Amino acid sequence: MTPSPGPPAPLPRRRRRTGSLPPSTFQAALGELCAQGATGALTGPAGSVYLTDGAVVHAESPLAPDVETLLAGDRRPPPPAGAQTPAAGLLGACERELCQLSALLDAAYFALQQDRAPLTFRTGQPPRLAAVHALSADALREAVGQRLALLDRVWPWPDVDTAAVTCHHRQAARGRRLAVRPARQHAVLAAADGLRTPPEIARLLRRSAFGTLLDVRQLAAAGLIETPGLRAVPSAAPDPIAPAPAVPDRPPPPLSRTEPRHDPSDPEVALLLRLRAALEAKL
CATH class of the missing domain: 1.10.10 (Arc Repressor Mutant, subunit A)
Structure with missing residues (x-):
């Protein structure tokens, strides 16, 4: 007797591309605080990450523009007279949400790479802005790692x-x-x-x-x-056994490369890339 065929095998899930972010003491501390469900601000010289119940809700850095700066840089012309007010209000809310997410990731880029820097955690410290997105420590690390990988490829x-x-x-x-x-x-x-x-x-x-x-x-x-x-490489007595590692004295030469067809730094392209990433995450 021929056995009846079982249910069809599930389709393989598309593998997500992940960036490689070097480990740091800031990331280790952030991971522990998220695992504990902490609420507060983890702060170092290059930036702060705010947590609410173990989720990342905001980030700030002296090296990254804040939300107000990004909003001021939006030179999109105002809607014409007679435009629908609800649509204009929704557009403004979406622009602010995108600027706030961009500011969070910009600040996290510098904050997460802090290694062996003095860190403090202020329990219960609320973020300056209301959160529009909540990320896990792993999701934030992956997003910053993808940015770092793109920069290194360029x-x-x-x-x-x-x-x-x-x-x-x-x-x-x-x-x-x-x-x-x-x-x-x-x-x-x-x-x-x-x-x-x-x-x-x-x-x-x-x-x-x-x-x-x-x-x-x-x-x-x-x-x-x-x-x-x-x-400058600090001078030290040479090791008589192990050879000194080769250290380049200049950057690599300019690369002969073609420009990418789609520029990820363009705001509209970046929005489409985020939408595509969200759809892929649900697959």
Whole structure:
């Protein structure tokens, strides 16, 4: 007797791409607090993460623009006269929600990478803004790791994220590679005066810190921004057994690469990417 066929095998779930975020003491402390269901603010020199019942509800960093700065940078024209007020109000609420999520992830990018820095936890400290999203520690770590992985694929030189950057005038003067750049990258080049860091440029332009970091690394990969060198290696007596590791004395050369078809730092593209990620998470 032939056995009756069983139920069909479930379709394989699509694997989600995850970024690799190096471990840090801040992440370890955050994971413990989330597991305990804590409420308060974990704070270090580069940023704070706010928890409510073990869920991440807000983040702030002196290196990232706040929500008000991002909202002020939205130069979308006002709705025409006679437009429906409920629709306009909904659009404004959605814009604020996106800006608040962007500010959270911008601040978490710097906060989660704090390692061996003095940390404090203020129990019961409420966030300055009402939460619109609640994330687990793992979800936040994954989101920051994906951003870090994207930046490293564009230009694997993290020193450029926090050092003062300068427009490479000799390359920019040639004009050809500069002419094909989007307007926002022209603004970044104009602000790269050798005194401002990418976070300061982001605040000046009232833009997302991550979007500005991505532009800076793309410009560095094209040779239009001078990349800071490594810090001086401390002198030490050589090990007679183990050879000294090779340390590069300069950044990698500009890459010959084509620009991505879709720029993740564009607000509309970023919204579509977030919607796609939400749909994939439900699959």
